[in-house]
Amino acid sequence: MLGNLREKLSKTRSAFKQRLDALVKSGKPREEILDDLAEALILADVGVATTEKIIDSLRVRTRKTDGFPEIREALKADLVERLSRGTAAASTVDAPPAAKPAVWLIVGVNGGGKTTTIAKLARRFRDEGRSVGLAAADTFRAAAQEQLAVWGERLGLDVIKGRYGGDPASVAFDAVQHALRKGLDLVLVDTAGRVHTNANLMLELEKITRILGRELPGAPHEILLILDATIGQNALVQAREFLKVSGITGLVLTKLDGTAKGGIVVAIADELGLPIKFIGTGEGAEDLIDFSPAAFVDALFE
Numbered sequence: 001m002l003g004n005l006r007e008k009l010s011k012t013r014s015a016f017k018q019r020l021d022a023l024v025k026s027g028k029p030r031e032e033i034l035d036d037l038a039e040a041l042i043l044a045d046v047g048v049a050t051t052e053k054i055i056d057s058l059r060v061r062t063r064k065t066d067g068f069p070e071i072r073e074a075l076k077a078d079l080v081e082r083l084s085r086g087t088a089a090a091s092t093v094d095a096p097p098a099a100k101p102a103v104w105l106i107v108g109v110n111g112g113g114k115t116t117t118i119a120k121l122a123r124r125f126r127d128e129g130r131s132v133g134l135a136a137a138d139t140f141r142a143a144a145q146e147q148l149a150v151w152g153e154r155l156g157l158d159v160i161k162g163r164y165g166g167d168p169a170s171v172a173f174d175a176v177q178h179a180l181r182k183g184l185d186l187v188l189v190d191t192a193g194r195v196h197t198n199a200n201l202m203l204e205l206e207k208i209t210r211i212l213g214r215e216l217p218g219a220p221h222e223i224l225l226i227l228d229a230t231i232g233q234n235a236l237v238q239a240r241e242f243l244k245v246s247g248i249t250g251l252v253l254t255k256l257d258g259t260a261k262g263g264i265v266v267a268i269a270d271e272l273g274l275p276i277k278f279i280g281t282g283e284g285a286e287d288l289i290d291f292s293p294a295a296f297v298d299a300l301f302e
């Protein structure tokens with residue numbers, strides 16, 4: 001598992017680790033080491049604001065030492081703390097009986113990896129013996145409904161679709177009705193990819209949320225925002241816009257396999273204080289990993 005994660009994060013890891021390795025033998029004084037670390041963090045897309053906080057904290061933590069190993073350990077501890085900021089609530093489909101089915105709403109901009117992540121989640125919970133249904137509430141793009149239908153067929157799952165151009169909230173409504181009838185454990189609701197600046201589309205998310213809650217008290221139980229890690233700091237900008245409206249309960253960072261900007265995960269956890277629940281590490285249905293701060297940091301350093 002750690003080996004796998006390390007391999008998946010290799011682009012971020014190799015850029016970051018090279019710089020760290022160069023420092024091991026440098027014998028530089030502490031302030032110079034901290035300057036070099038700041039540069040390495042910024043290059044990994046941790047961002048200026050979070051990097052400054054990290055370096056300030058290291059300066060305090062390592063007051064009494066110039067030793068690189070101690071500074072590196074302090075950095076690891078600091079990163080784990082920051083990455084743990086929002087992770088109090090564990091992800092689970094175990095809901096009280098009244099909340100069966102659990103309903104998860106999946107939101108994010110087009111191309112970020114929503115549909116793929118839904119397939120990954122569905123496969124994972126199906127393999128754990130849960131019954132899962134998919135709701136294709138992206139009624140704006142016929143292709144999006146098709147894509148979800150293909151995954152549903154491949155995974156052997158019910159897919160509830162709506163009319164092209166129809167009301168997404170009514171698809172969500174139908175999906176809950178279907179799940180109640182069939183006693184499903186989990187419904188994953190795909191939504192239209194929205195430009196985060198489009199106010200109407202954002203309002204529509206609120207409508208879907210409202211309808212779900214009316215049909216099933218407590219639903220949606222999770223609203224997961226899918227963020228593409230390859231866009232680096234822009235993911236933070238996107239997330240802030242979504243947070244204004246939609247009651248996000250957790251984040252999924254996708255495409256960490258394809259980027260050297262993995263440090264964005266640290267910036268996001270630190271600045272948004274929301275739990276990162278899963279990370280996407282490939283295009284296949286199996287390429288989803290439960291996010292663990294310690295495992296993530298280990299994979300970057302070891």
Ligand code: GDP
Binds near residue numbers: 111258280
């Ligand atoms: P959506 O528009 O948000 O539903 O995005 P899609 O699920 O269609 O994904 C857009 C593209 O990103 C597709 O080509 C996916 O195969 C790809 N993709 C999604 N998640 C990952 C990931 O974790 N790693 C990689 N390498 N590609 C991904």
